[in-house]
Amino acid sequence: MSENNLTYQCGETALQEAVAFCQANDFHRFTLVSDTNTHAVLGKRVKELLRAQNWAVHTIVLEGQEIIADVATLNEVLAHSGSDPGVYLAVGSGTITDITRYCSHQQGSPFISLPTAPSVDGFASANASIVVRGNKESVPCLPPIAIFADLSTLRQAPKTMIAAGFGDMIGKFTALADWKLAHLIMDDPYDAAIAARVEKALQICIDHREGINLATPPGINGLMNGLVESGICMSLAGNSRPASGAEHHLSHYWEMLLLRLRRPAVLHGAKVGISAVLISERWQQLHSLKTGEIKRRLKNACIPPSQKEQEIIEKAFPTNPNMIIQGQSNYLSMTENEFSSLKKIILRKWKKIVEIAAAVPPPEKIISLLQSVKAPIAVSEIGLSKQDEIDALLYAHYLRNQFTILKLGRFLNLWD
Numbered sequence: 512m513s514e515n516n517l518t519y520q521c522g523e524t525a526l527q528e529a530v531a532f533c534q535a536n537d538f539h540r541f542t543l544v545s546d547t548n549t550h551a552v553l554g555k556r557v558k559e560l561l562r563a564q565n566w567a568v569h570t571i572v573l574e575g576q577e578i579i580a581d582v583a584t585l586n587e588v589l590a591h592s593g594s595d596p597g598v599y600l601a602v603g604s605g606t607i608t609d610i611t612r613y614c615s616h617q618q619g620s621p622f623i624s625l626p627t628a629p630s631v632d633g634f635a636s637a638n639a640s641i642v643v644r645g646n647k648e649s650v651p652c653l654p655p656i657a658i659f660a661d662l663s664t665l666r667q668a669p670k671t672m673i674a675a676g677f678g679d680m681i682g683k684f685t686a687l688a689d690w691k692l693a694h695l696i697m698d699d700p701y702d703a704a705i706a707a708r709v710e711k712a713l714q715i716c717i718d719h720r721e722g723i724n725l726a727t728p729p730g731i732n733g734l735m736n737g738l739v740e741s742g743i744c745m746s747l748a749g750n751s752r753p754a755s756g757a758e759h760h761l762s763h764y765w766e767m768l769l770l771r772l773r774r775p776a777v778l779h780g781a782k783v784g785i786s787a788v789l790i791s792e793r794w795q796q797l798h799s800l801k802t803g804e805i806k807r808r809l810k811n812a813c814i815p816p817s818q819k820e821q822e823i824i825e826k827a828f829p830t831n832p833n834m835i836i837q838g839q840s841n842y843l844s845m846t847e848n849e850f851s852s853l854k855k856i857i858l859r860k861w862k863k864i865v866e867i868a869a870a871v872p873p874p875e876k877i878i879s880l881l882q883s884v885k886a887p888i889a890v891s892e893i894g895l896s897k898q899d900e901i902d903a904l905l906y907a908h909y910l911r912n913q914f915t916i917l918k919l920g921r922f923l924n925l926w927d
């Protein structure tokens with residue numbers, strides 16, 4: 512499969528195809544980035560395959576229990592890359608890929624992704640998810656030039672990582688609903704063809720859930736294809752909206768919280784799957800609102816006072832509130848007139864909002880899908896408290912300058 516100059520192969524012969532790809536493109540100098548785990552399961556084999564061709568392979572094996580794509584790690588990889596890194600090879604899952612994506616972009620060298628687990632949809636993405644001063648940032652870079660996914664390596668990945676990949680895909684239900692909502696209310700750009708591709712990728716993963724649970728070749732192949740397709744759709748859209756909405760904001764909120772409190776990290780897709788359950792509950796609540804009730808709420812809704820909003824952000828994000836306040840500037844500077852016209856738009860389009868809500872599966876359905884691959888369904892299973900859940904639902908929408916169901920709820924006081 513090749514699209515947007517991205518070559519993608521998933522199968523038993525993916526590594527041989529990677530070598531053929533490098534031969535065909537006259538690549539013979541590489542910087543391979545991995546961690547101790549991913550080096551053992553795949554990196555070492557890749558290095559030997561390339562060295563057998565008499566190619567130069569420089570390896571950077573990151574050490575430590577938990578690799579974080581923060582400034583310190585990025586600097587470490589850049590410092591060890593040398594002045595002529597050649598083609599970067601990202602051997603790992605989401606974090607290693609993001610670190611490599613960022614460094615390859617900084618160095619102006621292309622990178623090839625060699626995933627070790629079907630755990631996340633970011634492989635094909637152009638954006639690197641980076642931790643800057645405690646905040647999770649999406650930094651524009653470039654997608655890989657190729658992804659070679661060795662199926663037997665992916666099948667042997669920890670079950671929790673496979674389930675996390677499925678959770679990341681399940682999050683597309685609510686991400687797509689938010690994208691439609693933002694288009695409807697804020698006139699954000701929307702592409703129905705891209706949305707349809709994400710929906711199809713999601714359905715393929717759902718159809719393969721038994722195989723995903725058992726890590727069969729078709730199951731894992733289906734999941735990996737869905738994850739890569741989702742990343743391609745983000746690249747095509749030029750932003751993360753086709754694959755990321757309020758459910759990802761909850762996940763980012765918890766990730767930052769765990770980092771700040773120095774608590775153990777939780778897999779991205781595990782958090783996203785649980786968040787999809789919580790956000791689908793919000794859509795269900797919205798769906799059940801009577802027209803008279805929504806009219807009353809709109810009539811009573813007042814523009815959130817900017818000063819109060821800033822105080823909430825400072826309390827919720829003590830590490831670096833200013834970055835978040837800046838990101839929210841268009842909401843914080845909203846005038847009474849703008850707020851009034853926003854309320855009118857919401858009322859005028861309420862029927863369509865309800866249609867979007869009706870298309871989101873109910874929480875029971877999302878729970879049963881997650882359970883089919885033994886993914887966690889509640890925050891208590893990933894070491895988070897009920898308060899962490901409440902806080903995320905209240906504050907996570909401040910993390911991105913995006914209109915989502917949580918933003919709508921904030922303006923209308925829907926969850927009071």
Ligand SMILES: [Zn+2]
Binds near residue numbers: 631755783
């Ligand atoms: Zn994701």
